[in-house]
Amino acid sequence: MKYRRLGSTGLRVSTVGIGTWQFGGEWGREYTQDEADAILDKGHELGINLIDTAECYGDHLSERFIGDYISRRNREDWIIATKFGHHFHNLFTRTDSFDAEGVVAQLDASLKALKIEYIDLYQFHSGPDSSFDNELLWTTLDKQIAAGKIRYLGTSIQSNDNLHQTAASQQVGSRTIQVVYNRLDRTPEERVFPSCQQQDLGVLARVPLASGYLSGKYKPGTVFGDTDVRHRHDADATRLKLEEVERIGREEVPAGVDMASWALAWCLKHPAVTTVIPGCKDAAQVESNARAAELVTESHPQDVL
Numbered sequence: 001m002k003y004r005r006l007g008s009t010g011l012r013v014s015t016v017g018i019g020t021w022q023f024g025g026e027w028g029r030e031y032t033q034d035e036a037d038a039i040l041d042k043g044h045e046l047g048i049n050l051i052d053t054a055e056c057y058g059d060h061l062s063e064r065f066i067g068d069y070i071s072r073r074n075r076e077d078w079i080i081a082t083k084f085g086h087h088f089h090n091l092f093t094r095t096d097s098f099d100a101e102g103v104v105a106q107l108d109a110s111l112k113a114l115k116i117e118y119i120d121l122y123q124f125h126s127g128p129d130s131s132f133d134n135e136l137l138w139t140t141l142d143k144q145i146a147a148g149k150i151r152y153l154g155t156s157i158q159s160n161d162n163l164h165q166t167a168a169s170q171q172v173g174s175r176t177i178q179v180v181y182n183r184l185d186r187t188p189e190e191r192v193f194p195s196c197q198q199q200d201l202g203v204l205a206r207v208p209l210a211s212g213y214l215s216g217k218y219k220p221g222t223v224f225g226d227t228d229v230r231h232r233h234d235a236d237a238t239r240l241k242l243e244e245v246e247r248i249g250r251e252e253v254p255a256g257v258d259m260a261s262w263a264l265a266w267c268l269k270h271p272a273v274t275t276v277i278p279g280c281k282d283a284a285q286v287e288s289n290a291r292a293a294e295l296v297t298e299s300h301p302q303d304v305l
Helices: 033-045 061-070 100-114 135-146 163-167 192-199 235-251 259-268 283-290
Strands: 003-005 012-014 050-052 079-084 086-090 093-096 119-125 150-156 174-180 202-206
Touching: 033 061, 033 283, 061 079, 061 100, 079 100, 100 119, 100 135, 119 174, 135 150, 150 202, 163 192, 174 192, 192 202, 235 259, 259 283
Parallel strands: 050 079, 079 119, 119 150, 150 174, 174 202
Antiparallel strands: 003 012, 086 093
């Protein structure tokens, strides 16, 4: 595993993290604690130290799986990132909740679910600019930092071209940007990444496998079940993406290289990207994801020993 400095936080994070939306039950299956343990144990074995989750991945369900695991392991082995701003009602149904008082309640609920005393990275979760621009929200979060409940703040931007929230990061005290970035969607390269580099923001690339399409496992015409979030994607758009993935596999992925590992390494080669946070259904996928670090051989501006 390789490690990079997460922007001005100074945190030393693995270039490959573990995304845990799947623990919330919206990717076609439900998880047991043993299955979650196996994924996280494999990550630890391979040198991964970053877990990304959110309050709305099953009404703190993902956080509870992680919290139960962490309570039986060494807390200091992990950098835990979670998010705020949504209330989960049922599968694929959420409502926004970014008011300052409500966010404190969400924070306390996340700490309880995670069974920890502080969150390393607490991220504004894909909210509108009107909520982001609420000065009281950030003042309230600063008080939670002073109280020791949060180490650093971050922003997970909903649109991967949201320059407004990215450019205002230093103003509100946000140290990181989480953004959709993958071989099929390079939008952040135009405006978001230059702003991140100018401000020394850590970048967490989410959906780096394009919702699993860049794993190379799915062919055009694949149909996903109604408990899988991909069932909600536009069918024609999905078909076009999978056709493009087939082309990329033929023309860009070196022979003998796993496509998922290649796709993650492709993201990590951009000088603005600190880490990728792919989901993983089992320990074998954690291994495949972790191999991406071996494919990044050139030096990177954020590399640390």
